[in-house]
Amino acid sequence: MRKSAFELSRMRKAGEITALILSRVAAAVTSGITTKELDELAEAAVKEFQVKPAFKGYQGFPASICISVNDQVVHGIPGPRVLKNGDIVGLDFGVVYRGYYGDAAVTVGVGEIAPKHQKLLSVTREALWQGIAQARAGNRLSAISRAIQNYVEANGFSVVRDFVGHGIGQAMHEEPQVPNYVSPLYRYDPVLKPGMTLAIEPMVNAGTYQVKINPTDQWTVTTVDGSYSAHFEHTVLVTEGDPEILTRVPDGQGGNGGMVRW
Ligand code: MG
Numbered sequence: 001m002r003k004s005a006f007e008l009s010r011m012r013k014a015g016e017i018t019a020l021i022l023s024r025v026a027a028a029v030t031s032g033i034t035t036k037e038l039d040e041l042a043e044a045a046v047k048e049f050q051v052k053p054a055f056k057g058y059q060g061f062p063a064s065i066c067i068s069v070n071d072q073v074v075h076g077i078p079g080p081r082v083l084k085n086g087d088i089v090g091l092d093f094g095v096v097y098r099g100y101y102g103d104a105a106v107t108v109g110v111g112e113i114a115p116k117h118q119k120l121l122s123v124t125r126e127a128l129w130q131g132i133a134q135a136r137a138g139n140r141l142s143a144i145s146r147a148i149q150n151y152v153e154a155n156g157f158s159v160v161r162d163f164v165g166h167g168i169g170q171a172m173h174e175e176p177q178v179p180n181y182v183s184p185l186y187r188y189d190p191v192l193k194p195g196m197t198l199a200i201e202p203m204v205n206a207g208t209y210q211v212k213i214n215p216t217d218q219w220t221v222t223t224v225d226g227s228y229s230a231h232f233e234h235t236v237l238v239t240e241g242d243p244e245i246l247t248r249v250p251d252g253q254g255g256n257g258g259m260v261r262w
Helices: 004-028 035-049 115-133 142-154
Strands: 066-069 072-074 086-095 098-108 165-167 174-178 197-200 201-205 211-213 221-223 229-231 236-237
Touching: 004 086, 004 098, 004 236, 035 066, 035 086, 072 086, 072 201, 086 115, 086 229, 098 115, 098 229, 098 236, 115 142, 115 197, 115 201, 115 229, 115 236, 142 197, 174 197, 174 236, 229 236
Parallel strands: none
Antiparallel strands: 066 072, 066 086, 072 221, 086 098, 165 174, 165 197, 197 236, 201 229, 211 221
């Protein structure tokens, strides 16, 4: 599970390109655009960067980016849906660069969103950072899960159980699973070591944690109670010291021109 320096050089590049493309798509989210048009933006960008979209064709997924709106939690399929003022839009995206994966997600609002949903976005984003802060050599994996769950539940929201984060490298999903909650069902709780690369990705619902899969498309996950859901994700490297964010926009290429940091 521990990556070599050579592998990490490729994963840094995969992470940077993932973050750049995701930032670009996030900046394009606006009232009146369709989710299909956002997917086309991602498609054009993977060609420009000469990488492969990680999700397209994954178990048959038909698009380059997962777009999950409002009560959709994850795995939404881009299509003719027109985004409108007040929507919240989860964008989950990854690339493969010379055999190595990057994976990241961000949720953005369209125009003016309800205060409750603004809080949902900020709590989910901060829950991700609370989890990342525990991705330190010597901690157990469950320190990440516990930090996320505690933060989310202290703020009155719930953590999705049915989908979890994951190790990442030459495959999008490697061991270990990285749940966003603590459960005796997860007996495998390794001590984190330098060189481990993890995709940490809290999925947070405003209502119940229970979700269902759309029986028609077999992909889109929604909340069972119709409450809105948010999702933030970074690919992170455990080091001897502070965790390193691999899916970061390179210095000088973010923070302006409409780029979104998360
Ligand atoms: Mg992921």
